[in-house]
Amino acid sequence: MRARVGFTIIEMIFAVVLLAFFIYFIANSFVSTKKQHHMNSEYLTRAYIADVVIKLIKERIEVNPNFLAGINNIGNNNNLDKSSCLVNPIAENINFNQLLNKPDYKVALRDIPVISYADADKESGFYFGIIEFKPENDLFRGSESGFKTFLNVNELEKYSYDLKISNDSQANPVGLVKIIEVTVRYNGLNQPDPSPFKLTTKIVCPVSSMSSATYEEIQKNLFKEIASDIYTSIEADLARGGFSLSALVAGIERDCKASTFSTMKIVDLGMPENAPDRPRAEAAFKQILVLHCALELYQEAISELNSELALLGDKDDVVSTVKVMDNSVQKAQWALQVLEVTVDPIDDILLALKPAGIAPPSPDAMFNYQVPIMAMRYLLSASENDRDSTRISRFVTIAESLPQEYSQSMQEAFTRVNRLLQSSYRKLTPRQLQKYSRSMLSFYQLASINSSRLTVSGPRRTATELAQQASSTLSLLYSFYGENNYLAGVEFVECEKQKLQQFNSISATRLKEMIKKIQKFNNLGGKLNQLKAELSKIDAVARGAQSVNLVSAPYDVNMDELCDVYLKRGRQAVTEYLERCRREYEASLQN
Amino acid sequence: MQKLSDIKSGLNRTNKRGMALPVVLVLFSTLSIGIFSLWIITNQERGSSKNFVVNTKAALLADAIHVFLTAQAYSAPWSERFFKEKQRFPISSAGTGTWAGKLQASIAEMYKSDPWLAANLDYRGDISSTVKDDQKIIIISVIIENRRTGDMICRHKYYEVYKRDLIDTIGEGVSLFVDETESSDSPSEDLPPELSQT
Numbered sequence: 001m002r003a004r005v006g007f008t009i010i011e012m013i014f015a016v017v018l019l020a021f022f023i024y025f026i027a028n029s030f031v032s033t034k035k036q037h038h039m040n041s042e043y044l045t046r047a048y049i050a051d052v053v054i055k056l057i058k059e060r061i062e063v064n065p066n067f068l069a070g071i072n073n074i075g076n077n078n079n080l081d082k083s084s085c086l087v088n089p090i091a092e093n094i095n096f097n098q099l100l101n102k103p104d105y106k107v108a109l110r111d112i113p114v115i116s117y118a119d120a121d122k123e124s125g126f127y128f129g130i131i132e133f134k135p136e137n138d139l140f141r142g143s144e145s146g147f148k149t150f151l152n153v154n155e156l157e158k159y160s161y162d163l164k165i166s167n168d169s170q171a172n173p174v175g176l177v178k179i180i181e182v183t184v185r186y187n188g189l190n191q192p193d194p195s196p197f198k199l200t201t202k203i204v205c206p207v208s209s210m211s212s213a214t215y216e217e218i219q220k221n222l223f224k225e226i227a228s229d230i231y232t233s234i235e236a237d238l239a240r241g242g243f244s245l246s247a248l249v250a251g252i253e254r255d256c257k258a259s260t261f262s263t264m265k266i267v268d269l270g271m272p273e274n275a276p277d278r279p280r281a282e283a284a285f286k287q288i289l290v291l292h293c294a295l296e297l298y299q300e301a302i303s304e305l306n307s308e309l310a311l312l313g314d315k316d317d318v319v320s321t322v323k324v325m326d327n328s329v330q331k332a333q334w335a336l337q338v339l340e341v342t343v344d345p346i347d348d349i350l351l352a353l354k355p356a357g358i359a360p361p362s363p364d365a366m367f368n369y370q371v372p373i374m375a376m377r378y379l380l381s382a383s384e385n386d387r388d389s390t391r392i393s394r395f396v397t398i399a400e401s402l403p404q405e406y407s408q409s410m411q412e413a414f415t416r417v418n419r420l421l422q423s424s425y426r427k428l429t430p431r432q433l434q435k436y437s438r439s440m441l442s443f444y445q446l447a448s449i450n451s452s453r454l455t456v457s458g459p460r461r462t463a464t465e466l467a468q469q470a471s472s473t474l475s476l477l478y479s480f481y482g483e484n485n486y487l488a489g490v491e492f493v494e495c496e497k498q499k500l501q502q503f504n505s506i507s508a509t510r511l512k513e514m515i516k517k518i519q520k521f522n523n524l525g526g527k528l529n530q531l532k533a534e535l536s537k538i539d540a541v542a543r544g545a546q547s548v549n550l551v552s553a554p555y556d557v558n559m560d561e562l563c564d565v566y567l568k569r570g571r572q573a574v575t576e577y578l579e580r581c582r583r584e585y586e587a588s589l590q591n
Numbered sequence: 592m593q594k595l596s597d598i599k600s601g602l603n604r605t606n607k608r609g610m611a612l613p614v615v616l617v618l619f620s621t622l623s624i625g626i627f628s629l630w631i632i633t634n635q636e637r638g639s640s641k642n643f644v645v646n647t648k649a650a651l652l653a654d655a656i657h658v659f660l661t662a663q664a665y666s667a668p669w670s671e672r673f674f675k676e677k678q679r680f681p682i683s684s685a686g687t688g689t690w691a692g693k694l695q696a697s698i699a700e701m702y703k704s705d706p707w708l709a710a711n712l713d714y715r716g717d718i719s720s721t722v723k724d725d726q727k728i729i730i731i732s733v734i735i736e737n738r739r740t741g742d743m744i745c746r747h748k749y750y751e752v753y754k755r756d757l758i759d760t761i762g763e764g765v766s767l768f769v770d771e772t773e774s775s776d777s778p779s780e781d782l783p784p785e786l787s788q789t
Contacts, residue, residue: 015615022615026622029626030626033633043640044643047640168662171659172663173662177697179700179704197644199705200704201652202658202659202697202701224668225668
């Protein structure tokens with residue numbers, strides 16, 4: 001019997017059906033997997049683009065802190081060239097004062113192409129609407145090789161994104177926090193992208209792009225704290241010396257009693273009728289001590305910082321420049337802080353020097369001079385740190401050095417960093433260049449702000465001279481960035497050059513709080529001299545060299561004589577003495 | 592009795608007939624393995640794409656919280672700061688005018704703008720302060736979690752040196768960021784060396 005080989009027809013049909021089913025299943029799986037892969041790829045590309053845009057914008061703001069203010073300006077312009085609007089937003093002449101005074105902020109740009117070309121040859125154009133590429137730019141040279149291939153340019157041409165930047169209305173001060181929202185769309189379909197990808201975050205607005213109102217609010221908050229560090233140092237200094245305010249007052253009381261002048265001999269806060277004078281004396285001496293400690297601490301700190309500065313020499317290297325910058329900032333900081341804690345106490349001391357309740361003339365009127373006399377005795381005695389000078393004279397000398405120290409420190413910092421930039425800008429890293437050029441501009445602002453109102457003795461450079469030096473450094477940086485096609489850097493320098501030219505008008509509104517502080521430097525000297533004059537007057541009264549015109553009693557009284565009468569013959573004799581003065585005065589009128 | 596040759600031919604026939612199914616099955620298995628591998632790879636690719644998106648969005652949310660709280664720190668003088676004691680967020684009963692209420696409203700705006708965030712991410716953390724060598728330091732810790740599973744996506748710690756006055760304001764601020772996501776230890780209370788050595 002011969003064996004039957006091959007398949008039966010049923011087997012064949014079964015196998016074909018099974019195979020067809022398998023092929024259909026496999027093909028279907030393959031197609032859906034491929035589709036999923038494409039969807040993933042597009043989704044991921046959208047995500048990458050959004051991430052890159054956020055990073056580029058953050059980086060751009062880092063390089064040019066004026067960028068946010070600039071695109072706000074562009075954002076209000078209806079005729080936008082979307083392909084290049086973010087590339088160089090502030091290149092044209094712009095009124096920065098007007099720009100920075102805008103309190104509202106809203107930028108909304110739609111459909112910025114991820115890649116756009118400025119010419120038909122596709123030789124130049126923009127990536128992400130942010131980075132400009134040109135044939136002469138080495139980084140982007142080469143048609144399909146290198147960077148373009150790396151970016152998969154052909155695929156990226158199909159994407160675009162929307163950019164929204166606005167103030168976070170919940171954050172205080174409004175304008176300090178900006179919301180950035182990027183929505184990426186794929187435009188390779190015949191219909192609008194059904195699943196655009198969105199990324200959103202917040203950033204802190206740099207000072208250079210902040211509206212003046214927001215900046216002023218921040219400054220006010222920061223200035224409320226300016227004195228606290230000095231007060232802490234004063235308290236620590238006093239605590240170290242085991243200091244007691246009542247012991248100091250008692251010591252001065254004893255010192256007055258030991259004097260040869262009767263006006264001082266009668267100082268006695270222990271008398272029941274002088275009870276209100278003790279808290280008054282303690283309050284006055286508290287302020288005197290604040291003044292004393294603040295100025296002495298300042299003097300000590302400045303001496304130390306000057307010694308450090310002397311050791312640094314006149315080198316132009318990065319390390320020395322950073323140290324000088326730090327040293328100068330500390331000195332200027334001290335000057336500002338000490339200024340803050342000395343102006344108000346002087347007002348209080350001047351008030352305490354006015355003999356309260358002197359009228360009507362009575363035997364007790366003379367006691368009203370006790371607090372002023374005690375204050376005078378302390379302030380006119382020899383300084384512990386300079387035996388040739390009285391305390392008040394030393395205070396005046398130190399206080400007069402404050403504006404000079406502030407101004408010179410800022411000028412020193414400016415000069416050093418400016419010199420470093422001019423001599424070594426080609427050697428510095430991009431980050432160092434950014435950091436030091438910003439520091440230089442900050443020092444310029446602080447050194448030249450309101451400088452005409454600063455009464456500084458000795459040679460002082462004018463704001464114009466500083467501006468010229470800053471401008472020449474910016475020109476060097478401009479050429480350097482230009483040569484290297486570092487366009488964000490060029491944009492930063494362009495903005496800063498314009499701001500430099502407009503500095504006087506910008507600073508008047510922009511740095512209002514700082515100007516108010518600086519103006520106090522001038523008041524300080526005047527107030528201390530007024531204090532000195534008041535003390536001399538009290539000294540003359542105490543020594544009997546000058547008679548006092550009592551309130552509601554037009555005749556003059558010699559306090560030393562009056563106190564002498566009191567000490568020798570008691571209160572009744574004082575009444576008689578005052579009555580005699582009155583009669584003499586009336587008689588003089590009749591004559 | 593069956594002849595040996597008949598038995599052999601019978602076996603032969605059975606063998607030849609039985610080849611169709613194994614051939615189809617082998618072919619199917621090979622293709623299935625191929626497709627399955629492709630599916631696995633695509634799925635992994637999808638997973639890594641999803642991870643990239645989740646991590647990116649989570650990191651930006653953490654940055655946004657940090658930025659908001661830093662701004663709040665400058666909305667009042669240092670002595671009146673709301674984080675003298677360590678403050679945790681979010682606070683469920685936060686009033687509208689309070690810092691916590693404002694933070695929640697601000698993040699709610701982000702959630703509204705990107706509903707994916709609202710559906711997938713939760714945040715928590717704390718803000719505190721310390722003074723080291725006369726430097727006032729703001730410490731903000733943010734943890735972003737998966738809303739559905741509760742798994743931690745990222746843990747970032749930010750250190751900001753508070754500016755004292757205008758000289759500091761005009762100059763450059765000091766800011767440090769530490770990504771503690773991969774750290775298995777509990778959050779450290781120590782300052783990073785960059786700040787503790789100053």
